[in-house]
Amino acid sequence: MIEIEHLYKVWDDNDKAVVLKDINVTIQDGDIYALVGRSGAGKSTLLRCINGLTDYQSGSLRVDGREIKGLGEKEIRNLRRHIGMIFQQFSLLERETVYDNVALPMKCWKYPKASIDKKVLELLDLVGLSEKAQVRPRNLSGGQKQRVAIARALTMEPSILLCDEATSALDPKTTLSILDLLKEINRKIGITIVVVTHQMEVVRKICRRACIMEHGEVTVQGPVKDIFIEQPRSLMRLLGEGKAKLPEQGHNIRIAHLLNSLDEGKLFGQMYADLQCVFPIISGKIQSFEDDRLGIFVINVDDSQMGKVAAYLTEKGASWTELLPEVEDQNDEPEEDE
Numbered sequence: 414m415i416e417i418e419h420l421y422k423v424w425d426d427n428d429k430a431v432v433l434k435d436i437n438v439t440i441q442d443g444d445i446y447a448l449v450g451r452s453g454a455g456k457s458t459l460l461r462c463i464n465g466l467t468d469y470q471s472g473s474l475r476v477d478g479r480e481i482k483g484l485g486e487k488e489i490r491n492l493r494r495h496i497g498m499i500f501q502q503f504s505l506l507e508r509e510t511v512y513d514n515v516a517l518p519m520k521c522w523k524y525p526k527a528s529i530d531k532k533v534l535e536l537l538d539l540v541g542l543s544e545k546a547q548v549r550p551r552n553l554s555g556g557q558k559q560r561v562a563i564a565r566a567l568t569m570e571p572s573i574l575l576c577d578e579a580t581s582a583l584d585p586k587t588t589l590s591i592l593d594l595l596k597e598i599n600r601k602i603g604i605t606i607v608v609v610t611h612q613m614e615v616v617r618k619i620c621r622r623a624c625i626m627e628h629g630e631v632t633v634q635g636p637v638k639d640i641f642i643e644q645p646r647s648l649m650r651l652l653g654e655g656k657a658k659l660p661e662q663g664h665n666i667r668i669a670h671l672l673n674s675l676d677e678g679k680l681f682g683q684m685y686a687d688l689q690c691v692f693p694i695i696s697g698k699i700q701s702f703e704d705d706r707l708g709i710f711v712i713n714v715d716d717s718q719m720g721k722v723a724a725y726l727t728e729k730g731a732s733w734t735e736l737l738p739e740v741e742d743q744n745d746e747p748e749e750d751e
Contacts, residue, residue, distance in 0.1 A: 415440040415463060415573070415607070420472035422458060422629075432458050433469065434629045440622075442572075445599055445606045447616045447623035447637070451651060454626040456609045460575055463607065464496045465489045477572065494522070497566030497604075501578040503558040505550040511537070512546040515564045522569070536564040539601075540594060556587035563594065573605045574598075580615060592618045596703075613652060617641070617702050625651060638702050642669040642709060642732060659695060664714045665736040668726060672699060672706045681710075684725060690718055711736065 417438045424430035433455050440446045448456040461467035462474055465481050474481045476492065484492065505514050512533055519529045537543045540560040550558055559579065566574060576595070580588040596619045599606055608620060616623055616637055624634035625647045632647040633640055640648060644667075659665045670680055685691060697710040714722045726733045 414442050414475075414477065415605070416473070416475045417459075418473045420459075420462070420469055420474055422455075422462065422467070422469040432629050433462070436472070436631055438624055438631060438634065440605060440607060442605055443599070443603045444622060445596070445608065445620050447608045447610060447620040448626060449610060449613070449616055449623055449651065450626035451611055453628075455629040456626050457577055459626070460577055460607065460609050463573075464493055464498060464575060494569045495571045496573045496575060497569070497571040498575040498577065499559065499562045499566050499579045501581045503550070503555075503562045505558060505561060507550050510547050510549055511542060511553070511561050514550065514561055515568060518565065518568045532568055533564075536567055539567075539598065540564045554587070555583050556590055559583065559587075559591055560594065563591075563598070567598070567604075571604065573607065576606060576608045576610075578609055578611075580610070580612065588612075588615070589618070595619060611651070617700060619703065621703070638669075638705075638707065641700060641702070641707070642667075643734075644709075659711070659736060660693075660713050662713075663716060664719045665695065665711055666714055666722065666726075667709065667711050667734050667736055669707055669709045669732040670730075672708045680708075680729065680731060681712075684722075684729075688718070688721060688725060690715075692718075692722070 415438075417436050420433055420436040421431070422433035424432060436459060448459060450456045458467060462469050462481065463476065465484065469482060476496070479488075479492065481492070506517070509517075515533045515536055516529050519532060524532075534543070534546070537546055540563055542557060542560055542564070545553065545557065545561075550561065553561070562579075563574075574595075580591050583591060592615060595606060598604060599619075606619075608615060610616065620637050622635065623637050623640060624631045625640070625645075626632070627647055627650070633645045668680075681692075681694070692712040692714055695711040695713055697708065699706060699708050701707075723733070
């Protein structure tokens, strides 16, 4: 488990460059958790705090019950043995074979050759590169290089895998294959995965919980589906979407429901038929979350119909909420690069 409480990080001793402000995040064992935000939000800095690459001035950050701040050099090295990490740039040794790249951490820790050979072959099979063991990185595609990096990160059997923009340099098809691989690794070995990304398709594809960071602060956190259903302002800013113009008359109701089968897609048609009235659809979108497809729609309901619509949606098990007028948000300026 990763437990972060009231964590502050500044770049100098005068508190002039506050990078992380009062961060409170808990990541459960076996979860796939996203740290999301634009460049400069502080997400990569928080990731480096988790594995001890960057210190922090105050607060608490515990990994498996051990406070990171104050650990000695030997203790930090032992901690990192249990934390794997992959990056946007694959950081492979170009003159070494795939086998030697994967074996490198175990060689550094002076594991027996037989143990190295067994583990490397197991991991290459896991990432689908058994036939590439003697190939050099220059002869691999970007996706294959990232698979090698994933295998290398798993050699020490870590309990946590940190992914820093690990798919940002890949094309969409290759990105999906890497995300599927990470999801399968999580399922097979139960490893906790922490994903730093600004790509919302990555969050929706594999992450179960997430937090959105802005200007070094966590503005929203919770289950990924809940965040997209509720559509907080920080999510809208991240997506680059403005506030939707809603009718001033009646009640504007946001509805979220599964669309994984034909029957689930008939909610509105059935509601029209059962209640004998028409509800204008103001907006709508369908998004995928892991293995689910979720429809998120806004309808407008007259005052006279509001009671029975609310009762109907509740009876059908749809997640719904009334959208209330919002105060204009002035915090939409671009952020600095991290």
